[in-house]
Amino acid sequence: MSSTRGAQPLPLGAELIAPTSSVWRLGTTPIRTLIADGGARRVHLLGWCGATDAHVSALVDRPVPTDVAWRWPGNYAVVEENADEIVLHTDPVSAFPLFSVPWQSGWAWSTSARLLAALTGSGPDARRLACAILTPSVPTLAAGRSYFTNVEQVAPGCRTELPRMGTVRRHINLWRPDPNAPQLAHRRLRHTLAESVALRAEADPTLSSDLSGGLDSTTIAVLTAHALPTPHRLNAVTIHPEGNQDGADLRYARLTAAASGGQIVHHPFPLGAQHLPYTLITSVPPTDEPAPSTLTQARLRGQFQWMRDHLGTRTHLTGDGGDSVLFQPPAHLADLIRHRHLGRAASEAFGWARLRRVSVTPLLRDAVTMARTSRRDALSCIAEHLAGRKVGDRGSVRWFPLLPLPGWAEPDALGHVTEAARQAAECPDELSDLDASVRTLVDEIREVARTATADVELAASCGIDLHNPFLDPAVVNAVLANPLEHRPAVHAYKPLLIRAVGNLLPPEVAARTTKGSFDTDHYAGMRTNRDDLSALADGYLAGLGLIDPRRLRSHLRRAAAGIPEPLATLEQALTTEAWLVAHHREPAPAWASRPMRSTP
Numbered sequence: 001m002s003s004t005r006g007a008q009p010l011p012l013g014a015e016l017i018a019p020t021s022s023v024w025r026l027g028t029t030p031i032r033t034l035i036a037d038g039g040a041r042r043v044h045l046l047g048w049c050g051a052t053d054a055h056v057s058a059l060v061d062r063p064v065p066t067d068v069a070w071r072w073p074g075n076y077a078v079v080e081e082n083a084d085e086i087v088l089h090t091d092p093v094s095a096f097p098l099f100s101v102p103w104q105s106g107w108a109w110s111t112s113a114r115l116l117a118a119l120t121g122s123g124p125d126a127r128r129l130a131c132a133i134l135t136p137s138v139p140t141l142a143a144g145r146s147y148f149t150n151v152e153q154v155a156p157g158c159r160t161e162l163p164r165m166g167t168v169r170r171h172i173n174l175w176r177p178d179p180n181a182p183q184l185a186h187r188r189l190r191h192t193l194a195e196s197v198a199l200r201a202e203a204d205p206t207l208s209s210d211l212s213g214g215l216d217s218t219t220i221a222v223l224t225a226h227a228l229p230t231p232h233r234l235n236a237v238t239i240h241p242e243g244n245q246d247g248a249d250l251r252y253a254r255l256t257a258a259a260s261g262g263q264i265v266h267h268p269f270p271l272g273a274q275h276l277p278y279t280l281i282t283s284v285p286p287t288d289e290p291a292p293s294t295l296t297q298a299r300l301r302g303q304f305q306w307m308r309d310h311l312g313t314r315t316h317l318t319g320d321g322g323d324s325v326l327f328q329p330p331a332h333l334a335d336l337i338r339h340r341h342l343g344r345a346a347s348e349a350f351g352w353a354r355l356r357r358v359s360v361t362p363l364l365r366d367a368v369t370m371a372r373t374s375r376r377d378a379l380s381c382i383a384e385h386l387a388g389r390k391v392g393d394r395g396s397v398r399w400f401p402l403l404p405l406p407g408w409a410e411p412d413a414l415g416h417v418t419e420a421a422r423q424a425a426e427c428p429d430e431l432s433d434l435d436a437s438v439r440t441l442v443d444e445i446r447e448v449a450r451t452a453t454a455d456v457e458l459a460a461s462c463g464i465d466l467h468n469p470f471l472d473p474a475v476v477n478a479v480l481a482n483p484l485e486h487r488p489a490v491h492a493y494k495p496l497l498i499r500a501v502g503n504l505l506p507p508e509v510a511a512r513t514t515k516g517s518f519d520t521d522h523y524a525g526m527r528t529n530r531d532d533l534s535a536l537a538d539g540y541l542a543g544l545g546l547i548d549p550r551r552l553r554s555h556l557r558r559a560a561a562g563i564p565e566p567l568a569t570l571e572q573a574l575t576t577e578a579w580l581v582a583h584h585r586e587p588a589p590a591w592a593s594r595p596m597r598s599t600p
Contacts, residue, residue, distance in 0.1 A: 008108070009591040011115060017044065023081060028465075029111060034060040040083055046111065047076030047096045048467070050199045064089060066174045069157070070473035073195040075449075077111075085163045092157030092175035093473045094450035099288075100162060100169065101151045107162040107169065109154065113288040117148035118588040124580060125149045126544050130416035132290065133546070133572045134409055138382065138400045139447035141420040143427075147289045147579075156446060173430040177438060177480035185486060188478035190500040194223050196469040200315060201227040204465075207315035208307055211236035211266065213252030215494055215505075215512065216319030216326075220469055221256065222504050224317060225263035234264050235311045239303060241521065242270040248514075255506045269306060275299040276525035278533060281574065282581040285461040290579035291454035295571060300455075304462035314465060320455075321470035324441070324448045325479050326494045328487060330397040332437040333367035335484060351491040366397040375399055375432065375439065379425035386418040399436065406569045408551035416546075437487070438480055445476055523562060530560045533574060540580035547573060 010016070014026040017033050023044055025031055032045040034056060043059045045051065050073035059078070065071065068078045068089050075095035080087035088098055088109060100109040101116045110116050117123070124147055131142040144152050154160050157175030180188075200207060201224050209224050210217040225234040238253040250268060257266035279298035284291060293300045307313035330352075336345035345367065353360035370378075378399035385402065405414070431439055449471040459466035469475065479496065488495045493513040502510045526533070533556055537549035552573065559565040 008103075009119070012590045012592060018042070021081060022086070023079065026115075027460075032056050036060045042081040044079040044081065045076060046079060048074040048199060048203075049076040050074050050195060066159070070175065070477055073192065073199045073472060073474055075472050084165070085161050088154050088158075088160045088162065089174075090154050090156050090158055090160065091473045092177075093471060093476050094153070094156045094446040095452070095468075095471045095473060097156070097450050097453060098154040099146055099151050100154050100160075102167060105166065106164050109162060112589075113146035113148055113151045113153075114286060114583070115589050116151045117146075119591055120150060122148040122150050124540075124544075124583065126412075126546065127416040127420055129541065129544065129576055129580075130413040130546055131420050132576055133541075133569060134405065134413060134417050135382075135402065135420075136568065136572050137403055138421075139443050140379070140400075141382075141417065141424050143424070143443075153450070176431065177434070177442070177477055179483035180481040181483050181486075185478060185482035186496050186499040188481070189475065189496060192472070192474040192478045193219070193469060193500070194227070196472040196475055197223040197317065198227040200224070200317060200467055200469070202229075204315040205229055205232040206312060207317060208235040208237060208311055208313040209317040210319060211238050211253045211256060211264070212319065213238065213249035213256075213509070213512070214319065215497055215509065216322030216470065218252070218256050218319075218505060218509050219322075219497060219501050220317050220319045221264060222260070223501070225260055226504070228263070233262065234260075235267055235307075235313065236264050237267045237269050237303065237307060237311075239269050239271055239299065242272045252506075252509050252512060255508055259506045267311065269303055271299055271302075271521070273528075275302050276528055277522050278525040278529040278574070281529075281532075281578040282536070282585075284458060284578055284582050286582045286586045287454040287457040287579070289451060289454050290575045291458045292451050292575075293455050293458060294575040294578050297458065300458065301462055304459055304464045308463050314463070315467065316459070316464050317467050317469060319470060320452060320468045321445070321448055322494075322497070324445050325470050325476055326497050328490045328492070329437050329440045329444070330363075330367075330490060331370065331399070331440045332487060332490045333363065333397050334370035335435045335437050337367050338371040338436075339484060341484075348489045348491060351489060355491045363397055370397050370399060370436065373399065375429060375436070376425055379421055383418050383421035383425065386414055386421060399440070403568050404566045406555065406566065406573075408548045408555055408573075409569075410545055410548055412544075413546040435484060441480060445471070449476075523560075526556075526560045530556065533560075536574060536577045536581075539577045540584065541573060541577050 008022060010024055011026050014024040017023045021042060029046060030048060034043045045056055064078060064080060069091045075091055077091060077096050077098055078089040090098055098109055098111060099113040099116055100107050101120050108116055108119055125145060128142050128145045128147050135141050146153055155171050158171040158173050160171040162169055197220060205228055209221040211221045221236045228234060238250055240247050240250050253266060257264045275298050277296050281294055281297060284294055284297050333345055333349055349360050349363045353363055382400055431442060452468055452471060456466045498510055534553045537552040541547045542549045555565060555570055559567060
């Protein structure tokens with residue numbers, strides 16, 4: 001969608017929602033539009049939303065509710081189109097992100113950052129790329145920045161006004177996951193998750209689902225099977241190494257299917273050599289940002305194409321996002337100390353230390369330090385650490401754990417990240433008074449949800465509409481609103497989810513605390529594709545002065561040989577380079593040269 005003042009261009013292939021509207025659609029994004037009497041005001045509901053027709057009708061006759069973007073199941077945005085301004089109501093999780101850019105004397109906005117970049121001639125943003133590669137564990141350093149210069153993400157959970165004339169964009173934060181004691185979190189979680197799954201099942205009863213054997217995907221599969229109308233049954237897919245039919249994931253998936261009373265049809269999908277990680281990673285389609293599944297795209301796209309051809313899948317559900325939403329971050333220990341729950345803090349620290357086989361003393365010491373440190377001060381410390389090439393311990397309790405800085409990062413890349421940290425420290429935090437664990441989760445979940453939209457674009461290239469119900473705002477809100485005294489222990493394995501849906505799962509699955517590993521395939525894929533990966537070192541990132549290609553190739557050789565090597569930043573660099581290759585390979589989206597009819 002796009003909107004500007006008065007007359008505006010139109011992307012080739014797009015259709016206007018109404019002759020006098022500035023809103024258009026390109027693709028299959030669901031949209032519902034209501035026009036007020038006289039036609040001077042329109043309200044558009046974009047994306048998958050469980051609001052009834054009566055709910056939607058009420059939006060045009062009265063002021064839009066402050067919680068409109070997370071009131072109902074689904075991930076969506078609400079847009080008010082008035083004579084003098086556009087008002088964007090964004091979801092608080094960034095599961096349905098919107099972007100904006102100054103255009104002439106007004107604004108353009110869209111669900112696609114790449115489309116807006118083509119409108120304004122913007123190229124990839126070097127600072128955003130540097131942050132993605134070197135500090136992926138600190139998403140706040142790039143908050144609000146898209147991967148294209150001048151194209152910004154509209155603030156999530158806000159009411160944002162884009163005047164048709166003038167350059168001042170105004171927004172107000174409307175969302176706060178304040179503790180909600182009267183309602184039990186596990187009941188809210190079950191209710192919202194069931195509603196989110198039912199929304200998709202009702203829209204497409206022939207949909208499919210992942211069934212990895214773990215808690216998250218099993219929960220989604222079981223809830224979906226229960227939501228399907230008779231006589232539909234759920235096609236559930238489990239990936240497994242070719243020739244290995246006895247893995248734990250398959251065993252737990254079979255237990256779930258067997259316990260479903262015939263509601264789940266189980267489909268194992270074997271992974272062969274053609275599905276190895278790193279295979280043909282530059283063949284990904286151009287997306288708004290690097291897709292999290294870039295390195296495993298051969299497996300993912302192979303699975304999608306197989307489901308489409310053999311199962312007739314058009315809509316597919318996953319359990320992705322469950323880990324980010326349901327695990328308690330280490331910052332929880334600092335919250336317990338700050339609120340004087342000292343006995344519980346010590347008990348949970350001992351539990352976490354036993355689980356990770358580390359000493360408890362550093363955990364408690366770091367938790368005390370974090371309890372006394374503001375988020376702003378922690379961001380200032382990041383700039384100091386980066387300027388001095390010092391890094392934090394990723395496993396300790398702190399606001400922003402940093403990854404080791406790789407030897408192949410160029411000074412310009414470090415400079416970009418250092419400046420981003422300084423600017424982040426100076427930026428006011430509209431959620432500053434939340435508990436540290438909740439504030440940390442907000443950052444992480446927003447990053448996971450927004451980047452997941454790139455995987456949605458990847459799936460769409462295979463004809464699949466991909467959904468991650470755990471990342472629906474209503475589901476996330478149900479978890480984050482859990483008061484401190486009811487939050488799970490930092491070392492516990494998703495007790496909130498087990499309490500919410502455990503009675504629907506086979507006991508063996510509900511008791512599971514591990515998942516199958518594909519590490520062997522990972523290293524095999526790196527060795528098999530080493531030459532292709534090495535060739536990427538002399539690519540766009542090197543051209544931007546962000547990486548040293550010679551040193552990067554040396555680290556790739558070591559990693560492919562199985563020599564212990566920090567892989568996180570290396571994988572981020574490869575993923576980002578593959579995205580840049582795809583972006584430059586495909587023509588930029590084209591816009592019509594003639595202006596369209598202006599809004600009233």
